[in-house]
Amino acid sequence: MDSINLDRLNKYVTDSKTTFEDFLGNLIEIPTVSMDPAHKKDMLKGANLAASFLTKIGAQTEIVETPGHPLILGYLETDHNAPTITLYHHLDVQPAVPSEWENPPFQFMIKKNNYYLGRGATDDKGPAITALLAAKYAMEENIPLNIKFIWEMEEEIGSPNFKAAIKSKKQKLDTDSILVSDTIWASRGKPAIPHGLRGLMTATLTLTTGTQDTHSGLTGGAARNPIGELCQLINRCYDPISGKININGFYDKVRNPSPEELKEYENANLTVSQFKKTHGFKTLRSKDASQLIQAIWCKPTFEVHGIVGGYMGEGIKTIVPSTAQAKISTRLVPNQNPKEIFQLLKNFVKRENPEVEVTLGATLNPYLAEFSGPYAKAAREALHKGFGLKPFFIREGGSIGSVVSMQNIWAVPIVLLGFSLPEHGYHAPNEYFDWFQAAGGIKSLVHYFHLVSRLQE
Amino acid sequence: MDSINLDRLNKYVTDSKTTFEDFLGNLIEIPTVSMDPAHKKDMLKGANLAASFLTKIGAQTEIVETPGHPLILGYLETDHNAPTITLYHHLDVQPAVPSEWENPPFQFMIKKNNYYLGRGATDDKGPAITALLAAKYAMEENIPLNIKFIWEMEEEIGSPNFKAAIKSKKQKLDTDSILVSDTIWASRGKPAIPHGLRGLMTATLTLTTGTQDTHSGLTGGAARNPIGELCQLINRCYDPISGKININGFYDKVRNPSPEELKEYENANLTVSQFKKTHGFKTLRSKDASQLIQAIWCKPTFEVHGIVGGYMGEGIKTIVPSTAQAKISTRLVPNQNPKEIFQLLKNFVKRENPEVEVTLGATLNPYLAEFSGPYAKAAREALHKGFGLKPFFIREGGSIGSVVSMQNIWAVPIVLLGFSLPEHGYHAPNEYFDWFQAAGGIKSLVHYFHLVSRLQE
Numbered sequence: 001m002d003s004i005n006l007d008r009l010n011k012y013v014t015d016s017k018t019t020f021e022d023f024l025g026n027l028i029e030i031p032t033v034s035m036d037p038a039h040k041k042d043m044l045k046g047a048n049l050a051a052s053f054l055t056k057i058g059a060q061t062e063i064v065e066t067p068g069h070p071l072i073l074g075y076l077e078t079d080h081n082a083p084t085i086t087l088y089h090h091l092d093v094q095p096a097v098p099s100e101w102e103n104p105p106f107q108f109m110i111k112k113n114n115y116y117l118g119r120g121a122t123d124d125k126g127p128a129i130t131a132l133l134a135a136k137y138a139m140e141e142n143i144p145l146n147i148k149f150i151w152e153m154e155e156e157i158g159s160p161n162f163k164a165a166i167k168s169k170k171q172k173l174d175t176d177s178i179l180v181s182d183t184i185w186a187s188r189g190k191p192a193i194p195h196g197l198r199g200l201m202t203a204t205l206t207l208t209t210g211t212q213d214t215h216s217g218l219t220g221g222a223a224r225n226p227i228g229e230l231c232q233l234i235n236r237c238y239d240p241i242s243g244k245i246n247i248n249g250f251y252d253k254v255r256n257p258s259p260e261e262l263k264e265y266e267n268a269n270l271t272v273s274q275f276k277k278t279h280g281f282k283t284l285r286s287k288d289a290s291q292l293i294q295a296i297w298c299k300p301t302f303e304v305h306g307i308v309g310g311y312m313g314e315g316i317k318t319i320v321p322s323t324a325q326a327k328i329s330t331r332l333v334p335n336q337n338p339k340e341i342f343q344l345l346k347n348f349v350k351r352e353n354p355e356v357e358v359t360l361g362a363t364l365n366p367y368l369a370e371f372s373g374p375y376a377k378a379a380r381e382a383l384h385k386g387f388g389l390k391p392f393f394i395r396e397g398g399s400i401g402s403v404v405s406m407q408n409i410w411a412v413p414i415v416l417l418g419f420s421l422p423e424h425g426y427h428a429p430n431e432y433f434d435w436f437q438a439a440g441g442i443k444s445l446v447h448y449f450h451l452v453s454r455l456q457e
Numbered sequence: 458m459d460s461i462n463l464d465r466l467n468k469y470v471t472d473s474k475t476t477f478e479d480f481l482g483n484l485i486e487i488p489t490v491s492m493d494p495a496h497k498k499d500m501l502k503g504a505n506l507a508a509s510f511l512t513k514i515g516a517q518t519e520i521v522e523t524p525g526h527p528l529i530l531g532y533l534e535t536d537h538n539a540p541t542i543t544l545y546h547h548l549d550v551q552p553a554v555p556s557e558w559e560n561p562p563f564q565f566m567i568k569k570n571n572y573y574l575g576r577g578a579t580d581d582k583g584p585a586i587t588a589l590l591a592a593k594y595a596m597e598e599n600i601p602l603n604i605k606f607i608w609e610m611e612e613e614i615g616s617p618n619f620k621a622a623i624k625s626k627k628q629k630l631d632t633d634s635i636l637v638s639d640t641i642w643a644s645r646g647k648p649a650i651p652h653g654l655r656g657l658m659t660a661t662l663t664l665t666t667g668t669q670d671t672h673s674g675l676t677g678g679a680a681r682n683p684i685g686e687l688c689q690l691i692n693r694c695y696d697p698i699s700g701k702i703n704i705n706g707f708y709d710k711v712r713n714p715s716p717e718e719l720k721e722y723e724n725a726n727l728t729v730s731q732f733k734k735t736h737g738f739k740t741l742r743s744k745d746a747s748q749l750i751q752a753i754w755c756k757p758t759f760e761v762h763g764i765v766g767g768y769m770g771e772g773i774k775t776i777v778p779s780t781a782q783a784k785i786s787t788r789l790v791p792n793q794n795p796k797e798i799f800q801l802l803k804n805f806v807k808r809e810n811p812e813v814e815v816t817l818g819a820t821l822n823p824y825l826a827e828f829s830g831p832y833a834k835a836a837r838e839a840l841h842k843g844f845g846l847k848p849f850f851i852r853e854g855g856s857i858g859s860v861v862s863m864q865n866i867w868a869v870p871i872v873l874l875g876f877s878l879p880e881h882g883y884h885a886p887n888e889y890f891d892w893f894q895a896a897g898g899i900k901s902l903v904h905y906f907h908l909v910s911r912l913q914e
Contacts, residue, residue, distance in 0.1 A: 035772075184675070198674060202773045211737030215884055216760050217655065217855020218641075220788050221700055221752035222732065222741050227761045228697030231688035240685030243678055275679065280668030280779065284679045295678035303673050304684045305776055310763035316659045316784045316818050319762055322737065327773045331677050361773050398674020427672045427776075 004385075004450050009137070013439050016133050020438055021116070023053055023129045025108035027091065028118035034069055034092035034157045043069040043092070043153055050091055050151055053129075057136040059149065064169065066154075066161035073169065074149035076135060082144040085452055086175040087135065088402055089128035090155030090182060093120035100429035114435040122424035124155070126433030127181040127441065130419060134445030141446075145453040148173055152402055155182070158362040159401035167409055177375055177452060178406055181441075183396050183418030184426060186270040191383040191391035191444075194416045195369040195376065196297065199332035200399040201341050202361030205230060205349065210322035213310065219320050226324040227310050233353050234326060237345075238302035243285055243295065245302045245330070247348045250341065255334045257298045261371060261393070265293050268392040278422040297395035301331040329361070331397065338363035364399040367407065367414075375413040378451035383417070386444025417448065461907050466594070470896050473590050477895055478573070480510055480586045482565035484548065485575035491526055491549035491614045500526040500549070500610055507548055507608055510586075514593040516606065521626065523611075523618035530626065531606035533592060539601040542909055543632040544592065545859060546585035547612030547639060550577035557886035571892040579881035581612070583890030584638040584898065587876060591902030598903075602910040605630055609859060612639070615819055616858040624866055634832055634909060635863055638898075640853055640875030641883060643725040648840040648848035648901075651873045652826045652833065653754065656789035657856045658798050659818030662687060662806065667779035670767065676777050683781040684767050690810050691783060694802075695759040700742055700752065702759045702787070704805045707798065712791045714755045718828060718850070722750050725849040735879045754852035758788040786818075788854065795820035821856040824864065824871075832870040835908035840874070843901025874905065 032046040033039040047063050047070045054061040054074035064071040069092065096105030096119040103109050105119040116126060128151060135147045150173065152162055166173060185192040207226040214223060238245045245251070257265070272289050275281070286292060295301075309324030311317035330345075332338055346358045370376045371393055383391040396416070403414055419441035425431040489503040490496040504520050504527045511518040511531035521528040526549065553562030553576040560566050562576040573583060585608060592604045607630070609619055623630060642649040664683040671680060695702045702708070714722070729746050732738070743749060752758075766781030768774035787802075789795055803815045827833045828850055840848035853873070860871055876898035882888040 200674075200775065202775060204773065209739055212885075214736045214738075215855065216758065216762070216786065216788060217657075217853070218883070219732075219736050219738075219753065220758040220760050220854060221756050222743070222749045223736070223738060224740065224742055225697055225760060227764060228691060228695070228759075231691045231761065231764075232697050234685060234688040235692040238685070240682055240689050275676075279671045279676050279680070281671075281676075281680060282666055283681065285681055286679070292679045296676060299678050301673065301677040302685075303677050303682060303775070303777060304688065304767070305673070305773060305778065306767035306769045307684060307688075307764040308769050310761070311784060312763045312765050312769065316661070316762060316786065318657065318659060318760070318786050320760060321762065327768060329673065329773065329775050331673060396674070397677060398672065422675075426675065428669060 004447060009443060009446055012137050013442050016442065017435065020129055020133060021110060023132070024116055024121070024126055027125045027129070028108045028120055029106055031106045032092045032120065032153060033095050034154050036095055046091055047072050047153060053132060054149060057132060058139060064165050066165045068161045069153040071153065071162070071165045072149070072151040073173070076139055076147040078139065078142070078146055079144050082146055083176045083453060083455065084146040084148060084174070085449065086148040086150060086173060086178045087131050088150045088152070088178060088180045088406065089131060090124045090152040091128060092153040092156050093123065094156055094427045096429070102430055115432050116434065117430065117432045119431055121431050121433040122420040123426045123431065124182045126438060127419050130438045130441040131181055131445055134442045134449065137442070137446050138449045143449050143453050145449050148175060155402065158364070159405065162402050163405040166405065170409060175410060175412060177412050178410065178414040179448070180400060180403055180414060180416050181418050182400055183416045184420040184422055185418070186268040186394055187274055188421050189389060190269040191387050191389050192268050192394045193376070193379050193383065193391055194394050194396040194418070195371050196334065196395035197367040197400055197403060198397050199336060199338050199366035200329060200362060200364040201332060201338035202329040203342060203345060204359045204361065205233065205326040205328060206323070206357045206359065207353070207355060208323040213319040213322050216318045216320045223320040225320055227307060227321050229353060230307060230324050230326045230356070233349065233356060234304050234328070236352050237348065241285070243301065245300065247344050249344045250300070253335045253337065254300065264393045265297060265395065266290055268394045296397040298333055300333050300336060302328070303330070304328050332366050334366045334368040336366060338365060364401045365404045367403050369414055369416065373413070374455050375415050375452070378448055378455065379415045379417055382444045382448035382451055385447045387440040417444065461904060466900060466903055469594050470899050473899065474892060477586055477590060478567060480589070481573055481578070481583055484582045484586070485565045485577055486563055488563040489549045489577065489610060490552050491611050493552055503548055504529050504610060510589060511606060514589060515596060521622050523622045525618045526610035528610065528619070528622045529606070529608040530630070533596055533604040535596065535599070535603055536601050539603055540633045540910060540912065541603040541605060541631070542906065543605040543607060543630060543635045544588050545607045545609070545635060545637045545863065546588060547581045547609040548585060549610040549613050550580065551613050551884045553886070559887055572889050573891065574887065574889045576888055578888050578890040579877040580883045580888065581639045583895060584876050587895045587898040588638055588902055591899045591906065594899070594903050595906040600906050600910050602906050605632060612859065616862065619859050620862040623862065627866060632867060632869060634869050635867065635871040636905070637857060637860055637871060637873050638875050639857060640873045641877040641879060642875070643727040643851055644731060645878050646846060647726040648844050648846050649725050649851045650836050650840065650848055651853040651875070652828050652850050653791060653852035654824040654857055654860060655854050656793065656795050656823035657786060657819060657821040658789060658795035659786040660799060660802060661816045661818065662690065662783040662785060663780070663814040663816065664810070664812060665780040670776040670779050673775045673777045680777040682777055684764060684778050686810055687764060687781050687783045687813070690806065690813060691761055693809050694805065698742070700758065702757065704801050706801045707757070710792045710794065711757065721850045722754060722852065723747055725851045753854040755790055757790050757793060759785065760787070761785050789823050791823045791825040793823060795822060821858050822861045824860050826871055826873065831912050832872050832909070835905055835912065836872045836874055839901045839905035839908055842904045844897040874901065
């Protein structure tokens with residue numbers, strides 16, 4: 001097959017809108033909140049519904065049990081000699097607090113015909129259905145490509161069982177390349193291909209100085225204050241104003257971006273004002289766009305997410321807390337290693353306040369994919385054709401644990417082609433997706449499938 | 458009247474045990490939890506019961522309505538020309554979580570004949586009944602003293618209506634001296650007379666950098682972290698290891714205790730090991746008893762009670778918080794002024810992190826009563842006679858708002874004669890009082906009434 005018939009593709013996309021909305025709506029209305037044990041049954045219900053979609057487009061399907069939530073696999077085989085591509089998405093979602101939403105988070109709503117509201121709409125159910133419909137068309141058009149699907153249901157909890165599950169299906173899932181669609185453009189109208197992801201190391205810092213909270217009138221002055229001591233420790237770990245981390249050795253392995261990479265990132269049109277607006281910030285650490293880009297894509301972070309302990313209710317209760325815990329994390333960049341970083345943190349804390357207990361949470365390696373090369377080139381061309389707009393290579397500040405796991409197992413090119421926008425609200429209240437991104441996404445993916453099918457000719 | 462007949466007093470005390478238990482038991486079984494609106498009716502019920510006790514011993518009684526909970530007043534008039542003493546107690550109690558208690562907190566229990574269990578037993582219902590029975594005896598013995606009672610029901614919520622209520626009864630309550638019985642000895646067998654109380658200033662530090670929590674993968678590095686910034690600010694306010702406060706001017710007005718005072722405090726037998734055991738501490742800021750005494754009685758503190766903001770649930774959610782609030786307080790010593798200290802804090806924060814909003818909570822002035830002088834001498838002698846043990850002057854690390862209010866209104870000597878022990882558990886689960894302290898308390902107060910009645914002869 002030499003080229004894609006654009007008229008036929010356009011008609012297919014237009015005709016698919018109803019199916020897209022039908023699939024997405026049904027999927028959103030099952031609250032597949034992986035971190036909440038109360039939704040255990042919904043996870044199974046969601047997996048069964050997703051499998052039925054795969055079956056509907058002619059794929060052979062399989063639900064893989066894990067110690068946690070299941071994995072849905074699909075296989076569309078065309079030609080044994082054709083190349084194979086694997087599409088990764090996840091169908092679990094973040095929790096949603098109904099009071100923070102304008103509409104119930106697990107009730108699907110279409111606004112102004114083209115906007116799809118509900119938890120998971122953009123992260124990652126919308127992109128999953130986008131790719132499903134692109135694959136369906138590739139089959140109908142006989143693009144010589146075998147397509148495999150991996151739909152995870154534990155992405156939002158750090159993919160604890162993903163690696164073992166796909167390893168157990170290694171042979172059946174063997175592939176020539178992988179496409180992951182769970183990423184966000186820098187702004188609408190600027191298609192973006194992230195080629196790098198930050199890693200992550202989460203930890204808790206716990207200090208207990210007594211068996212019970214005490215009355216600060218009776219004990220204050222003599223009693224140690226674990227919240228105060230954790231504040232001091234955190235303040236020694238990093239400077240919250242500049243973001244600079246003071247843990248010894250922390251920056252040693254950081255790979256700085258090349259001038260070419262930086263230039264491309266800066267073209268992605270991430271502006272300070274748009275970034276502030278998107279995320280609701282009053283001010284940022286810097287007013288400079290280039291520094292913003294480096295801060296969120298190329299540099300590691302230290303973050304404190306919450307401090308638990310003492311009195312956290314209304315008003316003030318003048319107790320001296322007996323125990324406190326800080327929830328912290330560091331985002332890591334190539335070539336930092338999360339386990340090494342944890343060890344550096346532990347050494348640092350041991351010196352600064354030896355009674356503080358440091359407990360490792362999750363680790364995810366940072367990831368850097370090809371910046372040039374055949375798959376990178378195909379992705380650039382496909383997005384350009386699908387949206388009629390020049391794409392840019394960028395990085396993502398977040399982590400996708402599955403990417404690192406899949407690379408460890410198959411060592412094949414992994415391309416990150418996402419269609420979400422900053423305003424869609426990953427993890428935020430009133431999350432949505434939209435038809436413009438879905439339609440452009442289907443077209444881009446069809447082009448990408450076509451280009452990839454010819455890479456091994 | 459020249460002296461107290463000790464045999465008759467001893468017999469009276471022994472005979473009063475049943476009445477004591479009857480009064481205290483009935484009072485404990487009404488859950489007068491002032492901070493819980495659900496107990497609004499119990500507050501009235503408690504006030505009526507208390508008034509009936511006063512009536513029973515022959516006092517004229519009065520229940521004063523306030524915008525909050527009522528105040529109970531009692532008047533035992535003997536001789537228009539005799540001196541007048543006013544006895545202050547409070548009958549409201551802290552909340553109690555039944556699961557933390559061995560027995561239901563609002564069910565009165567007598568253990569081993571002499572231990573009285575229930576919320577409020579030692580703080581401050583037991584001491585109130587102790588004083589009531591001493592006053593009854595003083596009347597029966599015709600000690601030439603007019604005795605007035607002020608029983609508050611809002612002490613545990615910071616006495617919001619106390620000052621206005623007593624001011625409205627200023628004339629009727631006019632007095633020559635005041636006795637407050639709501640304090641704790643340093644240890645059993647070491648009768649203690651606190652002559653100083655610390656003051657208090659509570660405040661919140663709030664920093665908002667955005668409209669919503671964001672995903673640290675998307676924004677981390679560029680986004681400011683309000684918890685991190687508050688940690689830095691708190692760490693600049695004070696050193697949690699030594700407790701030293703770095704707010705400019707903070708220590709300027711501190712009146713250090715005299716060598717005589719310090720020597721007396723050290724004799725009160727507050728040991729580091731007992732203090733640790735009483736409050737459940739693993740370690741303290743210092744291992745030295747003299748430093749402990751100064752830290753809790755004579756020095757001001759900076760305390761952080763809790764930091765609210767970000768993610769405070771189970772596990773770790775890697776968000777960047779958009780807002781955070783630190784609940785802080787300082788305990789103050791003579792001659793610090795809480796409103797001046799608040800201004801110093803505000804100035805300091807304005808310089809260190811001008812976006813942090815500083816909001817004043819409660820203020821209470823520190824208090825220093827006479828260390829020598831006729832009332833101090835009478836208290837010393839009365840306790841010695843009542844318990845057969847040499848008493849010591851100490852201080853209290855906490856605040857009693859009513860003391861400061863009463864001093865403002867009447868400017869008469871206020872003596873703090875309490876009978877509670879550290880192990881009785883102020884504000885703690887399984888709170889109790891005991892007959893040994895009650896019996897010694899009745900005797901001590903009878904002696905004190907006698908001594909005070911002769912001061913103006």
